[in-house]
Amino acid sequence: MMAIKNGDIYLGLAGSEVLISPFGRKYKIGNVEKSRSEYTASGRLVKDVWATKKKITLAYEYIDGDALTVLIDLYDLHEELSIKIYSSPTAYNAYTVLMEPFDSERVILQGNGLWSGVTVELNEV
Amino acid sequence: MISASTAFQTAIKATVRHLVPRVRIEWTSDSVDATIAVTSNDDNYATRDAQVTDGVTTTPRKWACLDENMIADGTWYPCPSSPDTSQQGWYGATACDNNAEWTTTIPALTVTFEERSVSALLVSGDSVYNEYPVDFTIKIYDVSDTLLHTETVTDNALLVWTKDIASSGINSAKKMVLAITKWSLANRVAKITEFYTSIIDIFEGDDIVSMNLLEESEISDGSIPVGNISANEIDIKLQNIDLIKNGVSIRDPFFYKNTGSYLNVLIKPKRRVTAWIGLVLLDDTIEYVQLGKFWTGDWDASETEATASVTCRDRMELLKNAEYKESVIATDVTLYDLLTTVLTSAKTNIPMADLEYTIDEELKNYTVAFGYFPRQSYFKCIKQIVEACMGQAYMSKLDVLTVVGPSDAGTTTGYAITKDSYYNHTQPAKSDELYNYVSVPVTAITEQDDSSDVYTSDAITLEADEEKIIDIEYSSYPTINVSAALDDPDDDTVVGADIVIVSSVFYSCNATVTIKNNGASSESCKVVLSGTAYDANSDTVVDKSDAGSIAEYGKIKYDYTANHLIQTNVMAATIATTLLDSYKTWRKDTNIVWRGDPCLELRDLIQMPEYKRFGIDNEATFKIYKQKTEFEGYLKSTLDGRKVL
Numbered sequence: 222m223m224a225i226k227n228g229d230i231y232l233g234l235a236g237s238e239v240l241i242s243p244f245g246r247k248y249k250i251g252n253v254e255k256s257r258s259e260y261t262a263s264g265r266l267v268k269d270v271w272a273t274k275k276k277i278t279l280a281y282e283y284i285d286g287d288a289l290t291v292l293i294d295l296y297d298l299h300e301e302l303s304i305k306i307y308s309s310p311t312a313y314n315a316y317t318v319l320m321e322p323f324d325s326e327r328v329i330l331q332g333n334g335l336w337s338g339v340t341v342e343l344n345e346v
Numbered sequence: 347m348i349s350a351s352t353a354f355q356t357a358i359k360a361t362v363r364h365l366v367p368r369v370r371i372e373w374t375s376d377s378v379d380a381t382i383a384v385t386s387n388d389d390n391y392a393t394r395d396a397q398v399t400d401g402v403t404t405t406p407r408k409w410a411c412l413d414e415n416m417i418a419d420g421t422w423y424p425c426p427s428s429p430d431t432s433q434q435g436w437y438g439a440t441a442c443d444n445n446a447e448w449t450t451t452i453p454a455l456t457v458t459f460e461e462r463s464v465s466a467l468l469v470s471g472d473s474v475y476n477e478y479p480v481d482f483t484i485k486i487y488d489v490s491d492t493l494l495h496t497e498t499v500t501d502n503a504l505l506v507w508t509k510d511i512a513s514s515g516i517n518s519a520k521k522m523v524l525a526i527t528k529w530s531l532a533n534r535v536a537k538i539t540e541f542y543t544s545i546i547d548i549f550e551g552d553d554i555v556s557m558n559l560l561e562e563s564e565i566s567d568g569s570i571p572v573g574n575i576s577a578n579e580i581d582i583k584l585q586n587i588d589l590i591k592n593g594v595s596i597r598d599p600f601f602y603k604n605t606g607s608y609l610n611v612l613i614k615p616k617r618r619v620t621a622w623i624g625l626v627l628l629d630d631t632i633e634y635v636q637l638g639k640f641w642t643g644d645w646d647a648s649e650t651e652a653t654a655s656v657t658c659r660d661r662m663e664l665l666k667n668a669e670y671k672e673s674v675i676a677t678d679v680t681l682y683d684l685l686t687t688v689l690t691s692a693k694t695n696i697p698m699a700d701l702e703y704t705i706d707e708e709l710k711n712y713t714v715a716f717g718y719f720p721r722q723s724y725f726k727c728i729k730q731i732v733e734a735c736m737g738q739a740y741m742s743k744l745d746v747l748t749v750v751g752p753s754d755a756g757t758t759t760g761y762a763i764t765k766d767s768y769y770n771h772t773q774p775a776k777s778d779e780l781y782n783y784v785s786v787p788v789t790a791i792t793e794q795d796d797s798s799d800v801y802t803s804d805a806i807t808l809e810a811d812e813e814k815i816i817d818i819e820y821s822s823y824p825t826i827n828v829s830a831a832l833d834d835p836d837d838d839t840v841v842g843a844d845i846v847i848v849s850s851v852f853y854s855c856n857a858t859v860t861i862k863n864n865g866a867s868s869e870s871c872k873v874v875l876s877g878t879a880y881d882a883n884s885d886t887v888v889d890k891s892d893a894g895s896i897a898e899y900g901k902i903k904y905d906y907t908a909n910h911l912i913q914t915n916v917m918a919a920t921i922a923t924t925l926l927d928s929y930k931t932w933r934k935d936t937n938i939v940w941r942g943d944p945c946l947e948l949r950d951l952i953q954m955p956e957y958k959r960f961g962i963d964n965e966a967t968f969k970i971y972k973q974k975t976e977f978e979g980y981l982k983s984t985l986d987g988r989k990v991l
Contacts, residue, residue, distance in 0.1 A: 257980035263765035267941060268362045271979035272552075346552075 225310045230279070232295060232343075235303040235317070239295075241279065242288035249278040250306075253344070274345040275316050277304065281340075286333030289325060292341055296320045301346055318343040347759045348635055348743055348945045353627045358943050359767065364626035365981050367554040368634055369582055371619050371642075373612040374462050375544035376400050377700065378641075380616075381460050382542070388453040390437035390535060392425035397435045399457060399542035403470040403506055405433050413441045413535050431699075435472070438526075438536035446480065446532040453536045454525040461489055462545065463608035464519045465512040465592070467497060471505050471530070472537035478505045479536065481528035487521040494519060506540075512592045517608055545612065547591075555583040555653050557621060559637050559975040563740045563948045575729045575739040577662035580621055580640050586647055586654040600647045600654030617642040619658045623944040623977060635944040637975070639745040660741040661701070666725040668696045673727075675824050675854045679717035681731050681911070682709035685749060688719070688727045696724070701747065708751030709735055714911050716791045716880070718824045718854035734911035736921055743947055752924060754949065756969040756990065761946065762953040763985075768940035771955070781904035781929045782895035786918040787884040789910045791824070794879045800825045801857075801875040805835035808845060808863035808870070815860045816873060823855035828877035830859050835870035842869025852877070884908040888915055890922035895930040904929070934989035936968050942975055942983030952987060966990075 230248065231238035255272040281288075295302060302320060307313040321342040329335035350358075357363060372378050376399040384395040390411070410422040426432040438453040464486055471478025480502050486495040494516050497509065526536050558581040563574060589599040591608065599607045618641055622634040640658030647654040672691055676684060685705055693701050712735045719727045728749070732739045736752035800820035808814060820828075830850045832841045844865030851858045852875075863869050891901075904925065912918050936954065946952070948970055956966040968987030976982045 255979060259769060261766055261941070262768050262771065265361070265766045267767075269941075269980035270362060270364050271366075 225307055227307060227309050229307045231305040231307075232302055234298065234300060238303055238305055239291060241291065242281075242284060244285075244288070245281050245283045247278075247280040247282075248306075249280070251276050251278075275318075276345070277306075277316070277318065277343040279341040279343070281337070283328065283335055283337050284325075284339050285335055289334075289336050289339060292323070292339070296322060302343070304343060316343075316345045318345050347757060347761065347947055347950045350635055350945050351627075351633055353629070354625055354633045354635070354945075357625050357627050358941075358945070363941075363981070365977065365979070366551060366624035366626060366632050366634075367557055367977055368622040368624055369549045369554055369557070369584070369619060370621075371547050371549070371617055373545040373547065373609070373617055374459065375546070375618070376542070378616060378618045379460050379462075381458070383458045384436070385456045385458075386436055386438070386454065388438045388440050388451055388536070390439045392427075392434070393437040394426075394434040395436045395455070397433055398455065398538055398540055399459075400433075401540070401542075401544055402433050403468075403540045404473040405435065405539055406474070407432070408474045409434055409437075411437060411535060411537075413533065415533065433539065435470075435537065435539035436541075441533050441535050442529045444532050446529045446534075448527055448529075452525050452527060454523055455538060455541055456521060456523045457542055458521045459519075459542075460614075461518055461520050461611050463517040463611060464495075464514075464522070464543065465510065465516070465545070465608060466543045467507075467509045467511060468540060468543045469507045469524060469538065470540035472539060473505060475534075475537060476505060476530075477534055477537055478502065478507070478530050479524075479526045479528070479538070480530055482524060482526045485523045485525075486516060486519045487523070488518045489520040491521070510592065512594070512608075517605060517610055545608075547589075549584055553585055553589070555585055556976075556978040557582050557623075557637070558977070559621070559973075561638075561740070561743075561948050561975075562972040563738045575662065575725065575732055577659040577666070578638055578640075578741055579660075580619070580637065580658050581655065582619070582621065582658065583653050583655040585652060587652050598647075600645065602647070613645045613654075615642055615644060616664075619656075623975075623981065636743055637944060638741065638743045661698075661745060661747065662725060662739075662741055664696070664698065665692065665728065666723050668692065668698075668724050669721060670695075670719060670724045670727050671721040671853065671856055673719040673721075673854050675826055676717040678713055678715060680710045681712040681714065681717075681735050682707070684714070684717040684911075685709060685728065685731050688724060688731070689747070692724050702745065703747035703749070705749045706737065706751040706754065708753055709737065709749065711751075712917070714917075715913050716824060717911070720823060720855040721819060721853075730909055730911055733907060733909050734917070736924060740948055743944075748949075750949065756949045756951045757947070759946075759950045759952065761943075761950065763938060763940055765955065765958070768938045768954075770939045772937045773956075774935055774937055775932050776935060777932070779929060780895075780899060780932060781902050782899065782926065783889065783891040783901050783903040784906065784922045784925045784929075785903065786888045786890075786906040786912065786922045786925075787908040788886040788888060788915055788918045789882050789884045789908065789913050790886060791880050791882050791910070791913060794822065794881055798822070798879050799874055799876050800828065800879050801873070802833070803873040805870050805872055806861070807835075807868055808842070808861065809868045810863060810866050813848065813860060813862040815858060818857045818859060818873075818875060820855055820857070820875065820877075820879070822879040822881070824882070825854065825877040825879040828852035828857060828875055830857070831874050831876070832861070833872040833874045835872055839870060841871040845869050845871045847873075882910050884910075886915070888918035888922050890919065890926050892926055892930040934991075936966075936987045936989065937984070938987075939982065939984050942981045944975065944981075946970060946973065946983075946985075948973065951990060952985075954987075956989075 256270040258268040326338040407423040484497040621637040624634040848860040956964040972986035974984040
């Protein structure tokens with residue numbers, strides 16, 4: 222197994238996570254709030270919140286065929302996945318996520334191919 | 347109002363609230379499985395076998411047991427006898443030998459129950475004696491008596507022995523047998539306090555999709571809301587994707603016929619459900635408020651929605667389905683005492699030992715000459731009592747049957763609902779509840795004659811040595827001084843000489859008579875019951891009207907339901923006058939849709955604006971008679987209240 226580096230992202234079934242290609246990858250993490258807001262009779266805005274979940278986006282301007290296959294295989298599992306985002310070789314944040322379907326556009330046919338426009342969205346369960 | 351901490355009261359009114367639901371479902375326990383039966387091949391003279399399934403693993407005292415070890419040192423107590431319900435459990439009859447072993451009679455305890463899964467085993471010895479089984483086997487059988495599992499235990503040294511057998515995948519158990527071969531002390535009898543594992547699941551957070559609770563102390567059916575009684579109802583929707591149990595993920599847990607789920611055989615009506623709404627407080631702890639205890643109706647699992655839903659009703663529904671048949675006539679009895687008799691019977695005879703109730707002292711002001719009930723549901727008995735005094739009955743959120751009289755002023759809370767917390771407020775005019783002419787029937791109970799036949803059976807033939815129990819409803823009731831006799835089965839045959847009445851129990855409207863043929867061949871007879879019968883006629887009616895209201899709105903008549911407990915003109919007139927005073931003008935109700943507070947209960951008084959605009963500021967107090975609580979991650983409540991004048 223390769224040495225884990227700061228910024229590495231591992232994704233897969235819990236306990237079987239694999240390194241996701243870092244080349245050309247943009248990483249974004251944000252919160253999705255499950256809530257309901259409503260104005261009362263006095264005009265006061267009130268809100269009930271029942272969950273705050275992470276939304277993680279991995280976007281590739283270009284990705285090679287092998288790295289894309291890893292992502293497609295993970296999506297095809299249609300299972301809860303575990304994602305580990307390393308901030309140092311020993312420290313990471315882990316979430317259980319579901320992967321949304323994604324598109325890919327072929328740029329180069331030869332070899333394993335080169336693809337663009339791949340944006341993988343992962344929603345915390 | 348349910349009490350909650352100051353932190354909860356602050357958090358429930360905060361601009362941003364974090365709510366957490368919780369549902370506890372008892373799939374199997376002695377309180378939800380009416381089929382549980384316990385038998386033994388070795389019962390002591392004093393034993394309480396049924397207690398081995400009640401979930402209690404400790405005994406309060408060292409019960410005296412004549413196994414030659416007892417000495418008069420003041421530490422032993424006589425075994426409990428009825429009505430003392432102290433915990434004892436199963437006491438065997440045969441003492442083990444000097445090696446603490448049984449070799450001839452192996453004491454065995456058998457528990458049968460509804461078909462269920464078994465994921466854990468439990469055997470508990472006697473906590474006061476500190477005695478327990480050392481070597482024993484547990485065998486689990488299915489409905490066809492096929493052996494599913496054998497657990498052999500040797501050298502146990504635990505007072506309470508347990509084992510997780512979830513991995514065995516037993517989903518269709520019907521019977522468990524415990525056979526003990528070695529005890530912890532020589533020359534002692536077996537003493538087992540518990541040999542049954544309840545299956546209870548707690549669902550929280552994401553597992554709960556929604557909960558909708560409807561509480562009402564009055565039924566909105568266009569009738570006058572007095573003498574009302576109804577069951578509160580909760581709709582619960584759970585996610586049906588997967589359930590983690592003992593670390594194992596179970597797919598589609600709530601589908602019937604999913605044999606991979608231990609719930610497969612447990613998703614049934616009458617499972618006990620307790621629901622709560624919790625609130626995350628400032629210190630990140632969660633405080634829960636109970637919404638009530640309920641019993642499941644039919645389950646419904648949806649494949650496309652990936653949810654399972656169930657509608658549950660409170661204890662009133664159980665009282666609707668249980669029959670009260672032990673009523674004897676009580677003369678000059680108060681409605682308070684009559685209701686106490688009914689509820690005491692419910693606790694003992696349904697049985698519903700955990701039934702808690704509170705009865706308004708005001709019911710002591712209502713006395714009836716003849717207090718009795720025909721054979722009917724407990725629910726109907728309660729309903730007739732509250733109708734006769736214009737009271738109300740409902741189950742509180744803490745599962746207490748609450749009966750209040752007509753003067754009930756509600757529960758003062760000082761709770762204010764302001765424009766800051768409600769979304770909408772309406773003032774419904776309820777023309778369908780305006781009445782200015784009220785008729786209340788009076789039931790006259792008169793004696794028919796000194797003695798009359800109230801039941802004659804068809805010819806009954808009993809085979810040699812056959813015994814028959816006959817459940818009888820009198821042709822005329824109520825009846826007192828009832829006696830049973832045997833008569834010729836027909837004109838040509840005389841009553842069988844060997845047939846005897848073994849026992850008979852007489853109530854006001856029904857009886858149970860047991861007859862037996864002690865002869866060597868079949869014989870016939872008829873059973874005849876005689877007694878002093880009464881007629882209950884509702885021919886007299888007391889009318890009250892309000893001329894002013896009739897002049898304004900026209901005559902709108904209300905016929906009060908005939909009730910055999912309204913037996914005097916005075917009682918009927920009181921009811922008619924009270925109703926007329928309350929309903930001859932428009933009702934002054936309020937309906938608000940607001941953020942909700944799970945602490946509020948029926949009959950709580952709330953303060954809220956009646957009209958607060960353009961410089962006019964009218965506030966009023968309302969008594970809650972209906973509450974609809976909606977939880978779907980957020981909390982919202984629709985509340986109906988009646989203005990307190």
